[in-house]
Amino acid sequence: MAHDGSSRSLPSTTPCLSYWQRTTRAFPHLFANRNSTVPEKSKYVIIGSGISGGLTAFELLETGVEAEDLIILEAREAASGASSRNAGHVRPDAFRGFSAYAKVHGTEQALKIIENERLVLQKVDEFVKNHNVQCDFNLTTTFDVCMTPEFAKYEADSFEAYRQAGGDTSHIKYYLGKEAQERTRVPGAVAAYEWPGGSSHPAKLAQFLLQSVIQKGARLFTFCPATEVKQNETSPTAWDVHTPRGTVTAETIIHCTNAHAALLLPQLESYIRPNRAQAHSIVPTPALAAENALQSTLSLRYSLYHFYSLIQRKDDGTLVLGVSRTNPTLSEETLASRFSTDDTRYNEEIAQDAVRNFGDLFPSYSSEGSAHGEGVDHAWTGIIAMTTDSVPFVGAIDSLPGQYICAGFNGHGMARIFTCAPAVAKLVGQRQWKDTGLPECFQFSPERLSRLSAGDLPSIW
Ligand SMILES: Cc1cc2nc3c(=O)[nH]c(=O)nc-3n(C[C@H](O)[C@H](O)[C@H](O)COP(=O)(O)OP(=O)(O)OC[C@H]3O[C@@H](n4cnc5c(N)ncnc54)[C@H](O)[C@@H]3O)c2cc1C
Structure with a gap:
């Protein structure tokens, strides 16, 4: 399995620690279930325990999913990806990216992208206040x-x-x-x-989300990379997620693997780049x-x-x-x-x-x-995960029924995840795209992939 610069790679196995990680080493679930085998079955499997994975789990439980039916697989220690390594900004783009977005996605979508970022700041503020999250949000x-x-x-x-x-x-x-x-x-x-705009301690925020779903009964498996997802041989609606500690069969899989998404979804190899x-x-x-x-x-x-x-x-x-x-x-x-x-x-x-x-x-x-x-x-x-059209991939992967994605945040996830992850939870619950309120250009679709050129568009971050 590659650990190189390719988008079809697992995260490196010996990452450095960020300031945020160095100041949260007491998190009790940092190494959760690191030696346990994964269950043979779980209704829901979230791959990736960053803020996307943690918030998707949190929102799924809010919408009525039983915590015991949900597991999170994480390749390294809990939330050890970009979510615990960023620069702490929760900073909407207020207008700067507008022209660049408009060139790629059209004026209407560009307006929606900017509006969505403003909404995210409000959502983070509300979430932190409503749940009394100790993440130094300012x-x-x-x-x-x-x-x-x-x-x-x-x-x-x-x-x-x-x-x-x-x-x-x-x-x-x-x-x-x-x-x-x-x-x-x-x-x-x-x-x-x-x-x-604002700032937060992103590792504390990510850890709050994980702690909260674990307390309710969800299980996190750290140091447990998903190495392959294959159609189950007996049930056409089930998927086998392979890990070094066993194979778990699930009906619903949510890819929250950000820069590494293309390892399990090779069709994204040219469009999502670490x-x-x-x-x-x-x-x-x-x-x-x-x-x-x-x-x-x-x-x-x-x-x-x-x-x-x-x-x-x-x-x-x-x-x-x-x-x-x-x-x-x-x-x-x-x-x-x-x-x-x-x-x-x-x-x-x-x-x-x-x-x-x-x-x-x-x-x-x-x-x-x-x-x-x-x-x-x-x-x-x-x-960070750069996408070739500068916006994340969110939603159902129709060619793989039961699989969803919330990834590709272009170094700007703190200003986007708090609307994208709740949107994925809604879609998993069979709600329509229009119920998500997201810009349509965020939606994962085969049409979007075919529109995308493999060339890098400008980074807006
Ligand atoms: C240096 C730096 C500075 C940044 N500054 C900012 C900023 O100031 N503001 C801002 O908005 N954004 C910033 N970002 C970007 C932001 O951190 C990301 O957009 C955001 O954290 C993405 O969250 P995520 O949960 O989607 O991905 P991640 O936090 O990367 O989580 C993905 C998780 O999936 C795991 N994983 C991957 N593949 C597998 C697999 N096959 N099996 C199991 N687990 C797997 C990874 O280990 C990781 O924990 C910055 C990023 C970096 C690196």
Whole structure:
């Protein structure tokens, strides 16, 4: 079984730990059932225990599925994929991606995509409040900070295109020059846009979902990769899910395997592609600590494809700095290394670039030097799932009756899963696509696959 950069691979078996994982090692279900054999039968099998898998399980139980009828298979420790390795942003795109989405999916769908992201933030906020989820969710505002006049022009054009198409911009504020610099605290800012956004401790959120369904009676099998799904020989409506610890027969299978979806669904091989992404945690110097802590999250953009994302955690003041997958200042070798499923280590050149840029963006951060213990604390990687039309695959796989998918989040799942996973749960419960409220372009269909070119479309994240 491949563990390489191919989309038909299992996750690597020796992943590094992220800041989020390092701070949640006491989660009691981290290694749940790691030595047990899987049951011979289960009505529902969810493959993948990230936020997609966990929330799909949670929602299925809410719709009346018996917890004892549901198992979750996870290739590594609980929630050890992108959900526990991201940059912590729960950040809807308010308008930037509109033109790019419109080119691929048309104006109406592009409007729906942007509206859906705004809804996700609201859904996460409601979910966290309703279930008292201790995941350090911080509902605040977020800035898109334009660091060059060229990018300021791009943003202005996108904003105008979105507005003219009828998009709601009433929640977006715009700042130019000195005002942008003061609001964002970034002296080099050319312009900035601000709208509601948030951050969370994604591993705590993923673990809450798993804990909750396990408490109700669902079973999680960690270190138990699904290696093959085959039609059952005696029942035409059942599937055999093969694992190294036995074969489980199920009527309903939900693929929540994100970047690795094509291993079990080879028809997706050309359309869902793993890319390695990297993030860093930084302990602030006094310039960004205590009353100087950042109150909003930021996306600091030199161009559409060269940017840094930044959140500062309310709970411990840690800064989490994410980086774009492309960056013109990096070597060819480093840029090529993103086409990988290897999350065992981080890339030193990317880390150095990120920290250097962070210092340039916030000169006050290092103006007085740093004490031992301040500065970069940790760096890690994770694997994101890019789809060739920049939107996730959601819904029934009609050619494989009983199988569903919720995957392909383009490095942007925190702003999408909270509408997509509940949608899959509805579809499993025989509701119609229109009941999901999702943009139609998210729906998995053979027509969509045949429309897709195998070429990479621009990443919108
Ligand atoms: C460095 C980085 C920064 C990011 N920053 C952000 C951000 O700030 N905001 C944002 O919105 N998004 C961000 N993302 C993306 C976000 O984390 C993902 O979109 C989201 O976590 C996807 O969730 P998921 O549950 O679909 O996939 P995952 O969390 O990847 O879960 C899939 C799970 O399936 C398991 N699996 C795979 N194949 C098999 C198999 N065959 N059998 C059993 N188990 C299997 C994996 O081990 C994994 O646990 C970032 C990602 C990375 C890596």
